Every structure is written in C-alpha cells, then in structure tokens.
Amino acid sequence: MCKWTLCLALLIGLFLEALGTVIISELTGGDTAQIGSNNTLICSFVLKDETGVEVKWFYNDNKQIVSWIPTRTRPQAIGAFKSILDFADVAENETTRSVVRFRDLNFNLTGRYTCKVSGDVDEKSETLNMIVYQPASSVEFVEDDGNVTCSAYDVYPEPTISITWAYTTGRDDPVPTLEILGTEEKTDDNFYNVTKTLVLDKSLLNQTVHFTCNVFIPGTVFNETLTVTIEVESDSGVEAGTSPVHLLFYLAVLLGLQL
Numbered sequence: 001m002c003k004w005t006l007c008l009a010l011l012i013g014l015f016l017e018a019l020g021t022v023i024i025s026e027l028t029g030g031d032t033a034q035i036g037s038n039n040t041l042i043c044s045f046v047l048k049d050e051t052g053v054e055v056k057w058f059y060n061d062n063k064q065i066v067s068w069i070p071t072r073t074r075p076q077a078i079g080a081f082k083s084i085l086d087f088a089d090v091a092e093n094e095t096t097r098s099v100v101r102f103r104d105l106n107f108n109l110t111g112r113y114t115c116k117v118s119g120d121v122d123e124k125s126e127t128l129n130m131i132v133y134q135p136a137s138s139v140e141f142v143e144d145d146g147n148v149t150c151s152a153y154d155v156y157p158e159p160t161i162s163i164t165w166a167y168t169t170g171r172d173d174p175v176p177t178l179e180i181l182g183t184e185e186k187t188d189d190n191f192y193n194v195t196k197t198l199v200l201d202k203s204l205l206n207q208t209v210h211f212t213c214n215v216f217i218p219g220t221v222f223n224e225t226l227t228v229t230i231e232v233e234s235d236s237g238v239e240a241g242t243s244p245v246h247l248l249f250y251l252a253v254l255l256g257l258q259l
Contacts, residue, residue, distance in 0.1 A: 021047065021048045021049055021050040021119060021121050021122040022045065022046075022047060022048075022050055022053075022117050022118070022119050022121075022122040022123060022124045023045060023046040023047075023048070023124065024043060024044070024045045024115065024117055024124045024125070024126045025044045025045060025046055026042075026043075026044050026126075027041070027042070027043050027044075027115055027126040027127070027128050028041070028042050028044075028128075029041035029042055029100075029128060029130075030130070031128060031129060031130055031131065031219075032130070032131045032132075032133060032219065032220045032221065033102075033105050033130065033131075033132055033133075034105070034132070034133060034134060034135070035105060035106060035107060035132055035133065035134045035156065036104060036105065036106075037104075037105055038101065038102060038103055038104070038105070039101075039102045039105060039130070040099065040100065040101045040102070041099075041100045041102075041113055041115075041128060041130075042097055042098070042099050042100075043055070043057075043097065043098040043099075043100075043115030043117070043126065044096060044097050045096060045097070045098075045117045045124070046096065047096070047119065050119035050120065050121060050122060051119060051120050052118075052119055052120040053069070053070055053117065053118070053119050054067070054068070054069050054117075054118050055067075055068040055069075055070065055075075055098045055115065055116070055117050055118075056068075056115075056116045056118070057098070057100055057113060057114065057115055057116070058113070058114040058116065059081070059111055059112070059113060059114075060111045060112050061112060061114065063079075064078055065077060065078050065079065065081040065085070066078065066081070066085065066098070066100060068098060070094070070095040070096075071095055074087060074090070074092065075087045075090060075098065075099075075100075084102055084103060084104075084109070085100055085101060085102060085103070086101045086102075086103050087099075087100075087101070089101075098115060098117075100113075105132045106132065107132050107133075107134070107156050107157070107190060108132075109130070109132050110130065110131050110132045110133075110157070111129070111130065112127050112128070112129055112130075113127065113128050113129075113130055114126070114127040115127075129219075131157075131217075131219050131220055132156075133155075133156055133157060133217050133220045133222060134154070134155055134156040134191060135155065135217075135222045136152040136153055136154060136155035136159065136215065136222070136224070137153050137154035137155075138152075138153050138154075139151070139152050139153075139213075139215050139224045139226060140226070141211075141213040141226035141227070141228055142228065143211070143228045143230055145202075146199070146200045146201075146202035146205075146230075147197055147198065147199050147200065148163065148197070148198045148200070148211045148213075148228060148230075149195060149196070149197040149198075150163055150195070150196050150197075150213035150215065150226070151193070151194065151195040151196075152192075152193070152194050152195075152215045152224075153193050154187065154189075154191045154192075154193065155191060155192050155193075155194070155215075155217070155222075156190065156191050156192060157192070157217060158184060158192045158194060159192070159194060159215050159216060159217050159222070160215070160216055160217070160218060161182075161194060161195075161196040161213065161214070161215050162213070162214045163196060163198055163211060163212070163213050163214075164211070164212050164214070165209050165210065165211045165212070166209065166210050166212075167207050167208070167209050167210075168207065168208045168209070168210065169207055169208075171207065175198070175200060175205065175209060176200060176201040176202075176204035176205055177198055177199065177200055177201070178199045178200065178201050179199045180196070180197070180198055180199070181195075181196070181197040181199065182194075182195065182196050182197070183195045196213075198211075200230075202230075205230065205232055206232060207232055208229065208230065208231045208232050208233075209229070209230055209232075210227060210228075210229050211227065211228050211229070211230070212225060212226070212227050213225065213226045213227070213228075
C-alpha cells in the first residue's frame with residue numbers, strides 16, 4: 001500500500017491527465033454592468049506540460065476581440081474593441097490569467113464572451129454572458145377613471161412589466177378587465193419607454209382592490225415595485241360585496257340566534 005500523500009498525488013495526477021493539459025479553472029467577472037461603467041472579466045487557467053500557448057477572447061461565439069501569447073506578447077485588442085478594452089495595468093509577467101477590462105460600456109456590448117486557451121496538444125474554452133443595462137429614469141403607476149397604468153422611461157434593455165391585484169377581503173377572483181393595452185417606444189438614444197394598462201369595467205368592481213406594478217430587467221438587479229388602490233364603498237359606507245343578508249347572518253351567529 002502507498003502512503004496517503006503519495007496516493008493523493010497519484011490521484012491528482014490522473015485527474016489532471018483526464019482533464020487534459022489545458023485547464024480553465026474559472027471565468028469570473030461582472031455578468032451585469034450599467035451603461036457608462038467599467039467591467040472586468042478574468043480567465044484563470046492551468047497548464048500541464050503544454051507549449052505554444054495562446055489565449056483568445058471571442059464576442060458572441062465567433063468574433064475574435066483579443067489575442068495574447070503569454071511570456072511573448074502583451075494582450076492585444078482587435079478591431080472595434082481596441083477603443084473599448086484596456087490592458088494598461090495588466091502585469092507583464094502574467095502567465096496564468098487573462099484579464100480583460102472594459103471601459104465606458106454601451107448597450108452594444110451585451111452578449112457572450114468566450115475565453116479560449118490553446119496549446120500544441122490541448123484546447124479549452126469557457127463562456128460568460130454579460131448584460132449591459134440602464135435602470136429606468138422613472139417608473140410611474142397611476143389610476144385614472146378605472147384604468148391602472150404602469151410606465152417605465154429611458155430604460156435598457158426592454159423591461160418586463162407585470163400588474164397584479166389583491167382584494168382587501170382576500171378574494172382571489174379576477175378583476176373585471178375590459179382589455180390590456182401595451183405600448184413601447186424606442187428613443188433616439190436607443191432606450192425604451194414602456195407602458196402597460198389595465199382597462200377596468202369599474203361598474204362591476206364591487207370591492208376595494210390593491211394593484212401592484214412590478215418593473216424589472218431579467219438577469220439584472222433592477223427591480224421596482226409600486227402600488228395603487230381603488231376603493232369601492234356602498235352608499236351606507238360598508239364595502240361593496242357585503243350584502244345586508246350576510247350582515248344579518250353574521251349578527252345572528254354572534255348573538256347565538258337561529259334564523
């Protein structure tokens with residue numbers, strides 16, 4: 001039997017051999033970033049008896065944006081990415097990490113970023129999705145004559161808007177809706193103005209109801225929630241939906257009477 005340290009070393013060696021001579025240990029960085037901000041992606045890798053190593057980065061699978069040969073050249077941006085990527089403070093003796101820094105991000109940079117590490121024998125790649133977004137400059141939720149309207153302005157990419165409701169009595173019936181309207185407008189700056197409206201049949205709305213508007217961009221931290229309430233009362237000041245018969249019944253139960 002071998003000592004446990006020797007056995008462990010043998011197992012690690014076999015594991016690394018099974019993985020290959022190039023291993024990408026992790027691809028990290030911000031998967032979301034606001035327009036106008038900076039962001040950094042880091043591709044860390046391990047080499048085992050590998051030569052002729054080259055690191056390439058690709059945008060949306062097939063557009064090469066970076067080329068780097070460790071120990072021989074500094075990272076070089078390619079094409080339009082020359083004005084976007086910054087390698088000024090990347091260490092010259094770096095050989096196991098490829099660091100890509102984005103400057104002044106714009107919405108066109110949303111996409112898939114792939115780090116590919118190639119040697120004479122083996123090759124590995126990993127991909128990270130990055131979303132470049134802009135939170136809404138304002139979100140509004142208003143009620144006007146039986147319509148509830150939720151709007152988000154100057155946001156990118158197009159957000160998701162949902163409107164939900166809850167009766168104060170706990171009923172889960174749907175509200176009497178005539179139609180659901182939605183509009184979207186793209187500004188000259190490529191941002192979105194988006195609106196969603198529930199057109200209600202207020203004559204059939206017989207109970208107070210709370211409406212909630214949720215505006216969010218999937219995959220990002222942007223998420224805003226607003227509420228409005230439509231109050232419905234009967235002439236007697238009792239909330240509609242509670243009939244006199246129900247009131248008499250409840251009173252009889254309380255008094256221990258039999259109707």
